[in-house]
Amino acid sequence: MSLLDTLNLSYPIVQAPMAGATTPELAATVSNFGGLGSLGSGMTAPDVLTGQIDTIKSLTDRPFMINLMVLSKQEYTTIDTELPTWLSEYYQDNTIECALPKCPAQNFSDQLQVLYDNPVPVSSFTFGIISAEQVQHLKNLGTRVIGTANHPLEAKAWADIGADAVCVQGIEAGGHRGGWLPQSESDPLGLLTLIGQTRACTDIPLIAAGGIMTAQDIKAVQISGAELAQLGTAFLTTDQCGINDTYKQALIDASQGNRSAETRLTRLFSGKLARGLLNNYLRDFAEFENANALPPYPQLNAMTKFMRAHAAKNMDAEHLSLWAGQGVSLVKQESTNELLERLVKDL
Template sequence: DSSTLDSEIPAWLSNFYQEKNIEMALPERPALSFADQLQVLYDNPVPVASFTFGIISAEQVQHLQSLGTRVIGTANHPLEAKAWAEIGADAVCVQGVEAGGHRGGWLPQSANDPMGLLTLISQTRACTDIPLIAAGGIMTGQAIKAIQTAGAELAQIGTAFLTTDKCGINATYKQALLDASQDNRSSETRLTRLFSGKQARGLLNDYLRDFAQFENAHELPPYPQLNAMTKDLRAHAKKTLDAEHQSLWAGQGVALVRQEGTIELLERLVKEL
């Protein structure tokens, strides 16, 4: 529930704040109201709206489409893609287990048995013909060709762009990604709930190592509550240039990142096609 902050702060997290002498100020609400955010899209129509962390209603999809907005859902499991197709979405982003950052699905199956991208595309293709946008570990033109051969129309690429000149992530985060491309040891990623309460993939760092035993703790506050609780910790790490306590979101293709211009990366991907 995003309206109230009613989970207890885990003892390990509160101890960490005290040990590091970091001020923690919890907001009254852990997240913005979804209804209010959706209203902004109704009042200011955009060409495309994409949704993640759950599914909206058929009525909401129709309302957006009546305003000229195309609707894209996110799925980590074929059943989630099918659910988006059934309520009339225009396309679905299928996000494989390789993808960096937060997983967009909501069914227990997608967390219990995360699927690799090619498996996810082929199994989704078998149950719906909605256009698919593929995400997860795509770093090269060859990978774009592979997902198109498997049945996706488009590729969505995140991690490859993070180390390019137009990307606004902080320098410490960018350097950690570049270090991962130099050294196989530091290119290890993890799916974790420890930063936000929802599964997300990032580079393995001290925070994830030190608190690994709480990863599957049933008392871990859910998203977005834990996200609100770790906000000051992440901000402090960013301010003190500490990569070990930031959420360094990255996909499994992170070893292939390069320090290059954003345009250079785009040109290279097109050339490799």
């Protein structure tokens, strides 16, 4: 059975689960159209997540996906590194208050419990891998399980524990890298290479992600061996997306030639590699772009939160994390349905 049939979709389109950018309304709109809408919930408190799942269920009776970030208890409870001197000085110079939270991220175990208590059609996971027992528990509840991989070995690991599919994320993808093995960072692969190498080591169904913006891109990854295409950046400038106006305008400016569409892989915002538009923050602090010198994820993410909030309040795109993939020059200001109609017209 094809993944399209397994997930009960009309079109081979998955809307990427971009934490902080997706909304229940966006997910429901994509699902109602016949694609797979999703909600990036890795940064969402468990009680809020329960409410958001209920909202999506009230807006659609079609399959949708909830995505969580796999973090260990040590990772989500611990801040054991100092605020970097350069960041501390930036806060002082700009009179930005910085009161670090007790925990740098949400409790993953509690978030996963929400999916047990309030089952969803599809769950996906990034930044790590869950156990075979956890996969089976979800499947027993009627939930399909999708892993994320930047390397064939990660895809095989998901296949080995019984996942229904793997989203293979090429180096072109915007936002955070979903892999967790050293190989995915030491030798990052382009999407078509990743699909080919993954197909050679496992026959698990694949969803392709990274730089996909058009119907032609979708057909290309299907020819290469993926069944579905996951698009993120293309949805960021649509009406149902939850990003702030300053971020959205920066993406549109990049597509219209009013600012550079150059993207950069950086650790400077969160401690974990992520691709976004080049801006002054990444230029000004480029000398600190070193894994060994930066607090790890999610600690640095908790530390830069105050800068990003201040930038959003002051409509300052130069100090926001402007996550975007390498296809950003093709974004359009349009409704979610207009984007979907445009994609399926040429499929």
